[in-house]
Amino acid sequence: MEEKTTRQELNESLYREDHKLDIIDSLLYFLFLCIFIMLILVFSIVDCKAVTHEWDITNTIWSTSDCEITQTHLGYYCAADSNVTNDLWSKIQVGNNAAGNNVLSISFLAKTSMLANSNHTIELHGLRYNNVTYSCSSNVVNCSVSYVSTSQLNINFTSSVNGISSAGVGFTITAYPNSFNGNNIFYINQFKLLSTEITSSGGDSSSGFDDTGIITSANQNKDEIINNQNENTQQITNSLTSMMNLDKLVSQDNINTQRANLQNMCKNSYDVSLFRGYTLTVNGSLTSSANTLFSDFTEITNTTLCIQNSAENSANLGGNYYVITYKSDKSYLGAYDSFNRCINLPSTAKYFRVATKYPGILITKGGKCETSEDQIKELLYDDNVSSGTGNSFFNDFTTTDPGSISQILTKPLVVVNNLLSSYNSCTNLNFSFTMPGSSEVSGYLPSGCIFWNNVNSNIISLWNIFVVGVASYWILCNLFKTIDSIKNPNDTREDVLRL
Amino acid sequence: MIQKILTGIFKLVISLVNLLLSPIDALITQSFPSISTGIGYVVSFFDYIEDLMYWVMSWFHLPQAFVTLLVAYFTFKLTVPHLVHRVKLAIAWYHKLKP
Numbered sequence A: 001m002e003e004k005t006t007r008q009e010l011n012e013s014l015y016r017e018d019h020k021l022d023i024i025d026s027l028l029y030f031l032f033l034c035i036f037i038m039l040i041l042v043f044s045i046v047d048c049k050a051v052t053h054e055w056d057i058t059n060t061i062w063s064t065s066d067c068e069i070t071q072t073h074l075g076y077y078c079a080a081d082s083n084v085t086n087d088l089w090s091k092i093q094v095g096n097n098a099a100g101n102n103v104l105s106i107s108f109l110a111k112t113s114m115l116a117n118s119n120h121t122i123e124l125h126g127l128r129y130n131n132v133t134y135s136c137s138s139n140v141v142n143c144s145v146s147y148v149s150t151s152q153l154n155i156n157f158t159s160s161v162n163g164i165s166s167a168g169v170g171f172t173i174t175a176y177p178n179s180f181n182g183n184n185i186f187y188i189n190q191f192k193l194l195s196t197e198i199t200s201s202g203g204d205s206s207s208g209f210d211d212t213g214i215i216t217s218a219n220q221n222k223d224e225i226i227n228n229q230n231e232n233t234q235q236i237t238n239s240l241t242s243m244m245n246l247d248k249l250v251s252q253d254n255i256n257t258q259r260a261n262l263q264n265m266c267k268n269s270y271d272v273s274l275f276r277g278y279t280l281t282v283n284g285s286l287t288s289s290a291n292t293l294f295s296d297f298t299e300i301t302n303t304t305l306c307i308q309n310s311a312e313n314s315a316n317l318g319g320n321y322y323v324i325t326y327k328s329d330k331s332y333l334g335a336y337d338s339f340n341r342c343i344n345l346p347s348t349a350k351y352f353r354v355a356t357k358y359p360g361i362l363i364t365k366g367g368k369c370e371t372s373e374d375q376i377k378e379l380l381y382d383d384n385v386s387s388g389t390g391n392s393f394f395n396d397f398t399t400t401d402p403g404s405i406s407q408i409l410t411k412p413l414v415v416v417n418n419l420l421s422s423y424n425s426c427t428n429l430n431f432s433f434t435m436p437g438s439s440e441v442s443g444y445l446p447s448g449c450i451f452w453n454n455v456n457s458n459i460i461s462l463w464n465i466f467v468v469g470v471a472s473y474w475i476l477c478n479l480f481k482t483i484d485s486i487k488n489p490n491d492t493r494e495d496v497l498r499l
Numbered sequence B: 001m002i003q004k005i006l007t008g009i010f011k012l013v014i015s016l017v018n019l020l021l022s023p024i025d026a027l028i029t030q031s032f033p034s035i036s037t038g039i040g041y042v043v044s045f046f047d048y049i050e051d052l053m054y055w056v057m058s059w060f061h062l063p064q065a066f067v068t069l070l071v072a073y074f075t076f077k078l079t080v081p082h083l084v085h086r087v088k089l090a091i092a093w094y095h096k097l098k099p
Helices: A002-046 A071-077 A222-246 A252-266 A311-316 A370-380 A405-409 A411-421 A457-487 A493-498 B002-031 B033-060 B064-097
Strands: A102-109 A119-127 A132-138 A140-149 A152-159 A170-177 A187-195 A280-285 A292-300 A304-309 A322-327 A332-336 A341-344 A351-356 A361-365 A429-435 A439-445
Touching: A405 A411, A405 B002, A405 B033, A411 B002, A411 B033, A411 B064, A429 B033, A457 B064, B002 B033, B002 B064
Parallel strands: none
Antiparallel strands: A102 A170, A119 A152, A119 A187, A132 A140, A132 A170, A140 A152, A280 A292, A280 A361, A292 A304, A304 A341, A322 A332, A322 A351, A429 A439
């Protein structure tokens, strides 16, 4: 009886403590809300000018849909995520110049299809400056800027030279805001290059080239190579078709995901550590037996990876045909697209990949290739690309579009898993809907990074400490309740002992 | 470490659910394409909700540690009490059934 009384007192005490905790929680939440609103007000007023002074490219989406990339361009398109490479352009950069000024510099190499005196348009999507000064920097004439909307700016230009006939010719356009004021916001979200110059629908058969460009394993025989390439090509085609069909049905992010999947399907990654300190031999054969591609990786050290063109290749090819990129974390960085070039591999580099137009490229490791054959073979296979060539019942099991029940059921777990593994704090909210009259309206709400990227790092640290602190306190309080409920206070001592 | 353990558990569960439902998915996809398309719309809607959640979180600039803590707490809260309860139940049954 005495024990019951004590337990009742304990329960009442716990109840009172809970009540107190609720009040404290409420006060903390209110405080949290007030501070957040104050921070927004303060920084939106004080730091507004700073916000407008930087080009934010953290969310740059490299668009290719309007480049009319055909199947034959895909092999060459498989390059760095931040360096779009296809048959028309190889690289576009945005950022501050050396002087620290906010300059949008668009530079690219025209490959085959950008002809002299051809007109092009680059669409820049995002929050734009009201006044932009622009200049035709290199091999570009007749630059003009048109303000399409508050979120879109178009730069029209004419190329003054042919692309492929002047190998390595760079095209550069520079744009920068006229003045800085509260309205000077240019949050670049998307690039598009509109051009009617890409007309190729097949490989350059006259020179024996096939543009599918999937690098294959050194240990695959010819039939496997052909089968894999056919399968890869089919998957790429299916993905493209899927993208086109879903274009108006799904969000821009979904399309971007599809695009990322497409890139993944094209890539072949090589573990840098396997090759460091060795000479690699790149042997490749073109579709025509008359042309044989031989090239050497002359050096892969801790810092550089070089491709050297042989005299034979120079004679046969005479152009830029490789793209080398390396991967240090999640995305591939850096791209060089010519022979006799080196790419710096930082110590953090884990993988590199080589994209090429030409099929049947064999990469073997000189000297000790045989000892690590299986390992290399395993690495050369991309898990995202099915290597099976037969018709299997399991081939029909797909989680891709159209939707499946498992996708719905597992969605909550997938969301939580994404939160834990690939949480991106800079996600724009894209939307698209049809207005009465069948006019399509699309746009996006910029992510909070447009604000937080310009907040002092010390403030961000304090904010993080505050948020994690409040969360930790709340979790601690509720954890106490949870554990207490596990104990089941209604159990008597005899009940517990009996268990 | 907590994050990796949680991620591994979630991946395992997701894989198992996908595996179990894959025949049904294949059946719907091949035999009832319109239903599959409808499910696709639902999935797209969920994707949009997920994007919305990320967007809101981006404005609050919630750090990864916060997310991990929150997920770990709710994982604990929604699993451990049930587990303990079932263990208690099993032991109670054992005591009642034992000769």
